[in-house]
Amino acid sequence: MDNLSNCQFYCLNLNDENKKYDMINRFNNLGIDVKFYFGVDNNDKRLNRSNNKYSKRQLSMLYGHLDILYHFYHKTDKKFAIICEDDIHIHQDIKNILHKIIIDFINFIFCKCITTNI
Numbered sequence: 001m002d003n004l005s006n007c008q009f010y011c012l013n014l015n016d017e018n019k020k021y022d023m024i025n026r027f028n029n030l031g032i033d034v035k036f037y038f039g040v041d042n043n044d045k046r047l048n049r050s051n052n053k054y055s056k057r058q059l060s061m062l063y064g065h066l067d068i069l070y071h072f073y074h075k076t077d078k079k080f081a082i083i084c085e086d087d088i089h090i091h092q093d094i095k096n097i098l099h100k101i102i103i104d105f106i107n108f109i110f111c112k113c114i115t116t117n118i
Contacts, residue, residue, distance in 0.1 A: 003098040008078040009034040010068045012085045014060060019086035026090050037071070039064035061085075080105075 009027065011034050013020045020036060027034040039060040040046060046063050047056045065083060072081040080102055084090075091097065 003080075003102055004032070004095055006078055007080040007082060007098065007102070008072055008076050010072070010081060010083045011036050012039060012061065012064045012068065012083070013037070014039045014057065014064070014086075016086060023086050030090060030092070030094060032090075032094070035071075037064055037068050040067065 009032055011020075011023050011027075013023065013036050015038055023034070023036075040063045042056060042060070044060075044063065047059050049059075068081075068083050072078065072083075
């Protein structure tokens with residue numbers, strides 16, 4: 001299985017051009033295609049659901065992650081997604097260890113389902 005072709009990388013960036021530029025360079029240096037998502041607009045009606053416990057920025061990030069998941073599920077044919085924010089460091093050997101990451105993830109989900117009787 002070619003893990004890189006079966007995996008879509010996403011990066012959530014709340015319109016910070018400097019961080020976006022840094023992340024583009026990081027992914028390009030590793031030869032990985034990444035899709036950027038800019039979170040939800042301040043005028044998005046979902047942000048009005050706030051009960052003042054969370055700021056609009058926090059809700060924008062939350063809905064940004066949910067929108068990325070929606071995009072991945074409904075608009076790609078990839079089997080896996082890696083979703084990050086614009087302030088992470090990417091392991092230099094990610095392409096070679098991606099298979100192990102995917103296997104570990106599958107094993108974790110499988111074990112979790114068995115131990116919780118799902």
